[in-house]
Amino acid sequence: MGLLYGLIAVGLALIFGLMDVTNFAHGEFLMIAMYLSFFLFAFFAIDPLLSAPLVAAALFVFGAVIYLLIVRFAMRAKANAGMVQIFTTFGLAIVMRGLAQFFFTPDYRSIPQSWLGGKTISIAGIFLPEPQLVGALVSMAAFAGLYLFIHRTDFGRAIEATREDPGAVALVGIDKNRVFAFGWGLGAALVGLAGAIMASFFYIYPDVGASFALIAYVTVALGGFGSVFGAFAGGIVVGLVEATTALVLPPSLKSVGIYAVYLLVVFIRPRGLFGSI
């Protein structure tokens, strides 16, 4: 579970941390991905695991378009930039939820049977639910890929450089909007991946994103803004904490453990575990 949080969070980390933009619609990206995956299954009988790349690709386009149509302008705000970003993306989240209700109705949906759903696998006598396991594997692969991408490729470095100093970057001929649109696309694609996997074992409904979004924020902040590795580490910490609190506290309180750990961490390290900004 922690790795999935990590995957959701790393998409957010990319947007939130690397580009320093607040995205309050992140959970709704996840919701859209889950619905996409659901409909691909319902209409074309494509298993969520297979449709994951498709969903990721669709979300990439979606994220980039959202950036170009809306967020770009929010980032240009001369006054109260932080608040403008928060409330623009918050408004966006509401619209997306509304649209989901409108087109998909507020009903709960689920994918009844998939390759992964409900199955468990036994490794050395420990039973693990398959979807989570696959999720974990995919997450790790995605992390590794992203990490290499950010640190090893020119484009990855361009994202970081653009956040640091858009003016200077423009001078060397990099178009800020292109870079950021790509970053948003990538962030959304990662969420798409997570959404597709989660679609096979979670109920799907218009408000589903909200419950994961906050955990994703906490995960990013816990790991520290501006660090992909931080989001990964944050995801693992969150997963472990959740599992541990589930043992000692009633299930309805499991998030308290995560929140408490976040507070504890930032009180000791005000920039999270690996934060640079």
Next chain:
Amino acid sequence: MTPLLETRGVWQRFGGLVANSDVSISVGRGEIVGLIGPNGAGKSTLFNLIAGVLPPTQGSIWFDGEDVTRMPAAERCQRGVGRTFQVVKSFETMTVIDNVIVGALVRNTVMREARRKAREVLEFTGLAARADVLASDLVPAEKRRLEVARALATEPKLLLLDEVLTGLTSTEAQTGVALVRKVRDAGITVLMVEHVMEIVMPLVDRAIVLDLGKVLVEGKPADIVRDPKVISAYLGDRHAVGA
């Protein structure tokens, strides 16, 4: 009479870097003292130690006969230390007069008096005409002057000026020099950090030269500019030998 400000054997280390080593200086009442030195000499660090941004690693700082080594900046301001910032830090969303009122509130708890005090200071510093303009709309030279005005509104005994004259045009610098004289004439002691010697030398009563974190020499400006040690610190050793 005790000096107004005294540092006794002050050290400041940042990790392995020694920014100030064993610095002991004193500033007498009513003086204008220049703290000069080449880049990286530790001027700004010493300045921040005196202003109370951070406590020194070692040594003590005395102000007006009191040990203020560990006193936070806000409290030092209440005791009578006013300062400006090298990188201007105006309250950008507030008007010029509101900026100054913040300073005036240290000694005037009634708003009407604080406002009157702020007016007075704006007249004194020549910013009165710009009182109702947003601080963010000021030109750089005016922002510098606002820094001074704000600090003066706290009615300091000692005014710390951090490169207020650097980067100004010569006319602007002349106005600045005149203002510093006026401040001293109003009975306020001035300690000013400057990088460029030409501007400060005619203005100060005494100069302290820092180099590599230590006090190199101190004395009358006329003696300082002829001191070979100072010349070599500023121009590099080769020049000193050649001269």
Next chain:
Amino acid sequence: MDKDFAARRRRDLIIAAVLAAIAALTPLFVKDVVVQNILILTLMYAGLSQSWNILSGYCGQISLGHALYFGLGAYTTELLFTKFGVLPWFGMLAGGVVSALIAMGLGYPFFRLRGHYFVIATIVIAEIGLLLFHNWEWAGAAMGITIPIRGDSWLKFQFLRTKLPYFYFALVLCCLAWFVTWWLEDSKWGFWWRAVKDNPEAAESLGVVVFNSKMGAAAVSAFLVAVGGSFYAQFVSYIDPESVMGFQFSLLMALPAVLGGIGTLWGPVLGAAILIPLTELTRFKFGGSGRGVDLIVYGTLIVLISLALPRGLLSLFSRPKKTGAAR
């Protein structure tokens, strides 16, 4: 010039008095219960947003966790009322004090945090509060508390036949929050808060104890919001954790101020006056279908206003040169 300033302060006060008087008279003309309901909510959110604005707008410490204080106000009042028979008026005061104390207690660790880390911490602490109340049997847990009917009186602050008393209380609350802001704006605290928001380091050098300033703002802000929470509990006469401590309240408190003009005297009132009727009307008009049209309309408006007027609606009224002059 100082005369100008005094005149502007007086003008603000007069406008407020006139507006309050007009508001006080509206029930004479508006008999429709639905509309009255909207008016009450508008006044309440104007007051709440004004209170939020003190900490987040003036002092610059963006809190998205004020639902915690709203809920604490509601719960303190109702627990005292239902379990110990303490009159809501005292409960209201107690709720305010409890919230202010908790806000200050939280301030110790919280005010060391900056930017996103601070904002997320405020969200998280409100969520923790929510979850704790969810699991607190004595306080009704997820079932919440239904406020027993004990009669129709100002003493018990319960009215069965008419909503008017609630309307007047909401008006008083809104006026109180406005007046406190007006009064603080031209006080030592008001200046300190704005200085802290703009540049804490410079503020410190001018004798402002930054930490204490933030604490003061947090306490005033939390107290007023808690009073609003108490009021809301009495008004709806049923509370559960989600309905008084949910994250949406934190946002609903922030929205009017942000849309109207954050850190300004009139922003929250203006924002609430436009936003809340709009919210309620869209919900009323489109909400019945359960198909989310109200959400689409509402969300779109928020996006558009945020993008078009980053300084808030108030910036439409002030001459560009003077923007921020009073703030």
